[in-house]
Amino acid sequence: MLKKYQMPLFFFVLSIIGISVSGLSPSFVLNETVNRFVRNGVMIFALIIPIKAGMGLNFSVTVGAMCAQMGYIIAIAAGLGGKLGGVAALSLSLTFAIVFGVLIGHCLNQVPGKEMITTMIIGFLANGFYQLIFLVCVGSIIPVKNTEILLSRGTGVRNLIDLEPFRGVLDKIFVVTLHDISFPMFMIGVVLFFGAFINYLMHTPFGKEIKCVGDSSDRAYMVGINSKKVRIKAIVLSTVVASLGHMIYLQNIGMLNVYTGHLKHEIFASAALMAGGATIKDATVRQGILGLLVFHTLFIVSPQAGQQLFDNPALGEYFRSFIAYGTIALALIVNLKNSETV
């Protein structure tokens, strides 16, 4: 019992220490935690299915994030706003996510046992192509209707795009305020819905196939499951959920950092999931939600805590990065130690 919850408990204790050291008011911290919960919530669920399918952490969720950004950029570039723009951005990013998900799935079927490092490299490579397209090709090879989004030299998209037509459209629905803490009930519902959806999916025949492939592909072969196909489906689903998650993230932020907005989400989502007590071999929706809460609370308070303790906010920043990378490193080492390799 204690072992199962040792990671979230550790983070919880750290957060409590952080809150008391930082001197931030609990209502501020709670507000921020709720905000980050709805902002980053969906992305974390994108990681669960590949883990269940035995592929470890899917670091190529950044590709899903890039799909979401492409959807938004194309909608803005075409001068679409409002509902039409939203639908266009959504359908475009989903299409991209499915196409790239299939591609990634095929790649991963070539590298059994090395999926994690491969997804990481795929993320970096995709980032390269993404930069090439938006910094070099747009405006020169690809014509753009809305020239406001271009750099002054006429080639390449600006670093920052204002998502004015989409800002907070979902967050503003059905907000309940208790004292000075506001709860965007609709968005909390959306995050919980995605969690419930992933949970439900694992109980369908498809989910059972995924689990079977994750346990042992030989057994999957014996009962006649095409593991290759199941793995591709798992990655497509993961990429699609990731792109939806990033669309929600962007409408919450309201600004699109074209060249950096998609980076590091894979690290933070993975670290939050691990903080919730998940391993690289098994993860549940409950661990995801728990991880989101404890990990982001720590994230909110650590720069201020660094300021208070050492008179240097940068130290809190380093602590944050260390926690993010270190949590994943620890999870990898603990899980892979003495385990027979595939």
Next chain:
Amino acid sequence: MAYKIIAGFLVLLVALAFHLHMDMIVLLNLSFIKFAMNGLLVLSLIPMLNAGMGMNFGLPVGITAGLIGMCIAVNFKLTGLVGLLISALLGGFIALAFSEVYGRILIAVKGREEIASTFIGFSFIPLMNFFWSLVPFSNRQMLYPIGGSGLRPRIGLNPYFTSTLDQLWSIKVGNFVLPFGLLLVYGIIAGLIHYFFKTTSGKSICAVGENDAFAKASGLNVKKIKLLSVRISLVIAAVGIVVYAQSFGFLELYDAPLMMAFPAVSALLIGGASAKKGTIIHAIIGTYLFQSIYLLSVPIANELLLPEISEIVRNIITNGIILYALLISEKGGRYA
């Protein structure tokens, strides 16, 4: 295979450079310096690769050791060759200390060393950021100008040992300058590694890399041999960053080493190394091709008025080659 594509690309860039009337002699000079500057970091991957521990994506661990060594040398204001030697020696010793922990962790995660080492490297960087901001060095030129504590992210090496090796025994023929001292240092270390793999210890590393169950059955201490390869790798990486920094002219701390492993891995793969075996020749060919492409692409991109493109192309080549190597190395695996 990969090096043919890259060599073709290099020929294309050279033709383009001729077309744009660039000074080819200067570029040739620079290509040698860039080659030796980055060469040792690439060589450092070989021992661990041959011991079956995969590509050492945890290169930042070794690099950090070298950086600490250099910081100590700069703190005591050591200059010239003495400064470089002391930096390399101190860096080497610190690398040995790091490798005891790093090596043991990697041995424990056998078979998944690559992803584990990536994240050990990634998490080691913020940990060292604490060290850089809190370490009590006293040389004012290393510290933040305001406040007077914490090391600067970029320390100029100009008064200490910038280009010391680059200019050592350089041979001038007209406009062409051959950095003989720099290439000699590279050559000696490469030669030592080559010779090492002919000795019993070197051969036992390769034996472990090829089949560690068999190596164990024939009486080799697999753990000890793997630890030896990690030690050698990290020490060369520490020396490598010293050579790199003297060419570059700056000591780059904090997040600078975070992504340094990827270009080095890619260079070794371009040279023809597989995901399981690499030789000195692979490292030499790969480093020269990779660095020359980067060197040429910068002025060409500027000429085309798209300066960002060289960084992007480098990124795509780096990760494209690594992905390609991963994909072909596992062909015929369980799902193929």
